[in-house]
Amino acid sequence: MKLWDQYYTPSTIQEAAALLSQYAGRARVIAGGTDLLVDLRAEGGHPHEALVDITRIPDLNRIETDADEIIIGAGVTHTQIVKSALLAQRATCLVESCGVVGGPQVRNVATLGGNVAHALPAADGTTSLVALDAAADVFLAGESRRLPLSDLFIGPGQSRLDSTRDLLLTVRFKGTTAREATAFKRIMRPQGVALPILGCAVWVRLDESGTTFEATRISIAPIGPRPGRADEVEAMLTGKPADEKMIHAAAAFAQQVLHPRASKYRATADYRREMIGVLLRRTLTLAVDRARTGTAIPEGVGL
Ligand SMILES: Cc1cc2nc3c(=O)[nH]c(=O)nc-3n(C[C@H](O)[C@H](O)[C@H](O)COP(=O)(O)OP(=O)(O)OC[C@H]3O[C@@H](n4cnc5c(N)ncnc54)[C@H](O)[C@@H]3O)c2cc1C
Numbered sequence: 001m002k003l004w005d006q007y008y009t010p011s012t013i014q015e016a017a018a019l020l021s022q023y024a025g026r027a028r029v030i031a032g033g034t035d036l037l038v039d040l041r042a043e044g045g046h047p048h049e050a051l052v053d054i055t056r057i058p059d060l061n062r063i064e065t066d067a068d069e070i071i072i073g074a075g076v077t078h079t080q081i082v083k084s085a086l087l088a089q090r091a092t093c094l095v096e097s098c099g100v101v102g103g104p105q106v107r108n109v110a111t112l113g114g115n116v117a118h119a120l121p122a123a124d125g126t127t128s129l130v131a132l133d134a135a136a137d138v139f140l141a142g143e144s145r146r147l148p149l150s151d152l153f154i155g156p157g158q159s160r161l162d163s164t165r166d167l168l169l170t171v172r173f174k175g176t177t178a179r180e181a182t183a184f185k186r187i188m189r190p191q192g193v194a195l196p197i198l199g200c201a202v203w204v205r206l207d208e209s210g211t212t213f214e215a216t217r218i219s220i221a222p223i224g225p226r227p228g229r230a231d232e233v234e235a236m237l238t239g240k241p242a243d244e245k246m247i248h249a250a251a252a253f254a255q256q257v258l259h260p261r262a263s264k265y266r267a268t269a270d271y272r273r274e275m276i277g278v279l280l281r282r283t284l285t286l287a288v289d290r291a292r293t294g295t296a297i298p299e300g301v302g303l
Pocket of ligand 1: 028029030031032033034035036037038054074075100101102103106109110111112113114115116117118122123124125161162163166167168169194195196
């Protein structure tokens with residue numbers, strides 16, 4: 001089955017944007033291709049006139065720091081993220097989530113940008129980026145813009161980015177500093193290599209004494225049709241003791257206020273709701289421990 005006519009490997013963002021403009025909606029962006037090729041095969045029918053591969057653009061293949069922000073190019077692979085010492089220390093949840101995507105073959109080619117652009121509510125890398133309160137630099141409707149990452153998502157598999165015309169360029173967020181930490185955990189079928197039953201990423205900041213939640217950000221997925229934060233649970237934790245009793249209370253509260261989606265292939269909504277408590281308790285406990293000790297060694301990460 002022929003899936004495309006022309007395959008381009010531009011070396012600059014400008015070149016990629018010019019190709020998309022030239023094809024006026026008849027070309028499609030490709031990164032690692034791990035989602036796209038599955039979709040193209042499933043769609044069958046007419047081949048795309050062109051694919052524009054963004055993985056040979058050096059500007060999109062970097063992990064950098066700028067002032068207090070960490071910037072990750074859309075072409076950076078999950079394996080590059082897992083190997084980054086900077087991210088292990090200052091965005092531990094992202095390393096943990098990218099470290100469980102698929103298997104090594106998938107992680108070696110699949111990109112964080114593709115994970116975001118595909119807009120699935122359970123995507124592991126996206127879950128952590130939401131907890132990190134990330135923003136996205138995009139080339140959207142012919143203009144360069146910076147948006148909160150959450151603004152990109154419209155519904156399951158539906159992004160504001162039209163990947164026949166627009167480009168996700170980078171994601172950026174503040175790395176953790178003193179008294180802050182993150183963690184990610186997920187529940188998965190044994191030996192499963194696709195989207196999780198449930199994923200959870202948290203960011204916490206403790207007060208000077210290390211005993212109270214000054215602020216939290218919690219992303220549990222999939223809950224609704226778009227990736228998002230558990231605002232009510234975050235509000236409940238603010239200013240409260242960062243101890244076992246409070247973490248248990250937050251887990252129980254989350255089970256009451258969050259109403260997860262059912263999935264034909266992965267889990268019922270009831271099972272997911274039950275697991276929200278387990279997952280949030282474990283993830284929050286780990287993040288608090290990291291914030292207190294200042295030590296963060298990513299867990300469960302495969303190379
Ligand atoms: C066996 C297997 C296991 C998997 N396991 C997991 C898992 O455990 N967790 C998980 O979250 N995902 C999983 N995935 C899904 C997938 O690997 C990830 O979502 C991956 O990050 C997608 O990145 P990619 O570079 O391959 O994207 P691609 O397939 O290249 O692109 C995906 C979509 O995004 C668009 N796109 C890509 N980059 C850009 C850009 N820069 N600008 C605009 N549009 C863009 C493409 O046009 C396409 O629509 C799995 C996939 C497979 C095949």
